[in-house]
Amino acid sequence: MCVLRTADFGHTDFSLPADEAYRAFQDELVAAGLLVPMGVPGLYGRSGAFERIAEGFDACATRAAAPFGYEVIRFPPIFARANYEKIDHIKNFPDLMGSVHTFAGSDHEHAAMLARFERKEDWSRDLQPAEVMMTPAICYPLYPTASGTLPEGGRRVDLLGYAFRHEPSEDPARMQLFRQREFVRLGTPEEALAHRDEWLARGEKLLAAVGLDVERVVASDPFFGRGGKLLKATQVEQDLKYELVFPICSAEKPTALASSNYHLDHFGLSFDIRSSGGATAHSACIGFGLERIALALLPRHGLDVERWPRDVRDVLALD
Amino acid sequence: MCVLRTADFGHTDFSLPADEAYRAFQDELVAAGLLVPMGVPGLYGRSGAFERIAEGFDACATRAAAPFGYEVIRFPPIFARANYEKIDHIKNFPDLMGSVHTFAGSDHEHAAMLARFERKEDWSRDLQPAEVMMTPAICYPLYPTASGTLPEGGRRVDLLGYAFRHEPSEDPARMQLFRQREFVRLGTPEEALAHRDEWLARGEKLLAAVGLDVERVVASDPFFGRGGKLLKATQVEQDLKYELVFPICSAEKPTALASSNYHLDHFGLSFDIRSSGGATAHSACIGFGLERIALALLPRHGLDVERWPRDVRDVLALD
Numbered sequence: 001m002c003v004l005r006t007a008d009f010g011h012t013d014f015s016l017p018a019d020e021a022y023r024a025f026q027d028e029l030v031a032a033g034l035l036v037p038m039g040v041p042g043l044y045g046r047s048g049a050f051e052r053i054a055e056g057f058d059a060c061a062t063r064a065a066a067p068f069g070y071e072v073i074r075f076p077p078i079f080a081r082a083n084y085e086k087i088d089h090i091k092n093f094p095d096l097m098g099s100v101h102t103f104a105g106s107d108h109e110h111a112a113m114l115a116r117f118e119r120k121e122d123w124s125r126d127l128q129p130a131e132v133m134m135t136p137a138i139c140y141p142l143y144p145t146a147s148g149t150l151p152e153g154g155r156r157v158d159l160l161g162y163a164f165r166h167e168p169s170e171d172p173a174r175m176q177l178f179r180q181r182e183f184v185r186l187g188t189p190e191e192a193l194a195h196r197d198e199w200l201a202r203g204e205k206l207l208a209a210v211g212l213d214v215e216r217v218v219a220s221d222p223f224f225g226r227g228g229k230l231l232k233a234t235q236v237e238q239d240l241k242y243e244l245v246f247p248i249c250s251a252e253k254p255t256a257l258a259s260s261n262y263h264l265d266h267f268g269l270s271f272d273i274r275s276s277g278g279a280t281a282h283s284a285c286i287g288f289g290l291e292r293i294a295l296a297l298l299p300r301h302g303l304d305v306e307r308w309p310r311d312v313r314d315v316l317a318l319d
Numbered sequence: 320m321c322v323l324r325t326a327d328f329g330h331t332d333f334s335l336p337a338d339e340a341y342r343a344f345q346d347e348l349v350a351a352g353l354l355v356p357m358g359v360p361g362l363y364g365r366s367g368a369f370e371r372i373a374e375g376f377d378a379c380a381t382r383a384a385a386p387f388g389y390e391v392i393r394f395p396p397i398f399a400r401a402n403y404e405k406i407d408h409i410k411n412f413p414d415l416m417g418s419v420h421t422f423a424g425s426d427h428e429h430a431a432m433l434a435r436f437e438r439k440e441d442w443s444r445d446l447q448p449a450e451v452m453m454t455p456a457i458c459y460p461l462y463p464t465a466s467g468t469l470p471e472g473g474r475r476v477d478l479l480g481y482a483f484r485h486e487p488s489e490d491p492a493r494m495q496l497f498r499q500r501e502f503v504r505l506g507t508p509e510e511a512l513a514h515r516d517e518w519l520a521r522g523e524k525l526l527a528a529v530g531l532d533v534e535r536v537v538a539s540d541p542f543f544g545r546g547g548k549l550l551k552a553t554q555v556e557q558d559l560k561y562e563l564v565f566p567i568c569s570a571e572k573p574t575a576l577a578s579s580n581y582h583l584d585h586f587g588l589s590f591d592i593r594s595s596g597g598a599t600a601h602s603a604c605i606g607f608g609l610e611r612i613a614l615a616l617l618p619r620h621g622l623d624v625e626r627w628p629r630d631v632r633d634v635l636a637l638d
Binding site for chain 1: 359363390391395414416418419420426446448449485
């Protein structure tokens with residue numbers, strides 16, 4: 001099955017075009033029982049072995065954050081539509097959104113919807129938007145809960161959750177629903193920037209400790225449409241987004257395993273969050289993509305986790 | 320803050336009407352920092368202390384299942400719309416569904432949607448149904464992946480995930496998105512029924528070990544509309560659903576902490592799953608509601624987890 005790489009030696013063959021490499025990698029992962037296809041591109045069940053890798057790295061992040069006293073909050077993968085409407089996502093990334101709709105009609109209307117369903121017509125027009133949206137990024141649900149004045153020294157918050165992005169893809173590392181472990185800083189511009197810089201360095205070390213030598217690159221988000229180009233250029237120019245990238249299937253298109261954003265006062269303004277000094281709060285976050293890190297580790301050390309190097313198994317507590 | 324109960328002694332005051340008790344309990348949990356309101360009824364962030372309780376019970380379930388060799392699979396909280404359309408949920412529970420929609424239009428159509436958004440009109444009509452639905456029950460994504468002939472002796476599968484139910488409520492134990500740890504049996508009718516009976520007994524023991532003396536009751540699902548009553552009665556008559564219930568806020572309306580369903584050959588037929596003998600497979604599942612169990616334990620032992628009884632702390636590995 002190993003058409004893509006010589007897994008035993010941790011060497012990856014990047015001679016395949018990216019699209020073919022994605023499919024070959026997906027086939028390998030499915031054949032090894034690590035991912036279970038769910039009939040939609042970018043949606044998979046994950047095996048126990050896969051989960052142990054992801055949880056192992058998550059525990060590494062917990063240990064790295066321990067000295068700094070983060071508040072732990074876990075949000076579910078949906079959040080209030082009213083808050084979604086305050087954060088410009090509909091302007092910048094409409095094609096990635098997930099809006100949750102439900103049926104709120106009568107018995108009679110239900111019968112009409114079922115008739116459409118039976119005739120294989122579009123029954124979704126009979127639904128109403130629910131009060132919730134899929135969470136596009138793990139930290140978005142946090143900011144609306146942080147309105148008001150921050151304590152002196154700001155806040156450090158530890159998050160873990162699922163994000164939804166509607167981008168069906170053959171690339172196993174581009175899932176429609178994926179988990180990120182995030183560390184968020186709310187406070188002054190200096191506090192936010194220090195968080196970003198400290199965590200990028202910490203992230204590089206965490207990933208190196210499991211054999212992933214990542215590259216730190218300035219990055220941009222996939223802004224929608226014709227205006228998107230300009231927004232991307234501005235984001236790069238302002239030095240707002242960094243990624244820690246590693247080649248999983250392609251050397252030309254390496255995969256972001258972690259991503260850090262400095263939001264300036266965007267969320268502070270949207271949700272009236274103020275520093276203890278009274279100024280609008282700035283924020284920064286770093287997120288570690290748990291599925292992506294597992295997917296980078298598998299070809300790096302081989303699809304048979306039992307045969308991974310002793311030191312990597314120890315760091316991830318795989319025994 | 321403890322208007323509802325004398326938490327120190329594990330006694331609950333059930334004299335309040337359920338609705339008032341729900342609000343009082345919610346206020347207590349928020350004041351104690353255990354839940355973070357997200358602006359939509361039934362949607363909360365959960366604190367680190369809350370999560371440790373839920374994860375502690377989850378680990379108890381892992382230990383209880385360990386001797387039986389379950390396959391571990393973790394599905395994300397969305398699954399294929401095409402599979403949703405095969406399971407009768409749209410007929411039976413349309414009001415609980417979550418259909419995921421996204422924007423798939425051009426720059427020009429995007430501008431039109433944004434104009435509606437700015438005018439505070441309904442912009443959701445500009446969206447298209449995505450290929451995915453919210454997962455209504457943790458085990459639904461499993462069955463479409465199990466099509467074909469089962470191995471001799473059937474399959475035992477260990478699941479953990481989020482389920483969505485659109486039922487906004489003030490009751491903290493009725494969340495719109497919640498986690499269940501599920502154990503599923505696919506095989507002959509005898510295998511499915513044995514699984515149900517063994518796990519109900521095992522679940523009673525697991526819950527008793529943390530101080531929750533549950534009652535086993537025959538139950539029914541909240542089927543929609545006028546026809547729903549008959550379906551509920553049939554379900555009860557066929558002895559298909561059991562719940563392990565415990566009074567959290569109300570003695571009259573105790574809360575299901577775990578729930579077991581025998582599906583007969585429903586999923587076997589829907590997804591062509593066959594026993595090794597060739598007959599259509601039967602299935603049964605038991606799910607433990609992790610948030611509900613944490614919410615039952617808090618008033619039982621007090622909102623300050625540090626002061627819980629030694630033996631309960633040990634069972635949940637809270638130290």
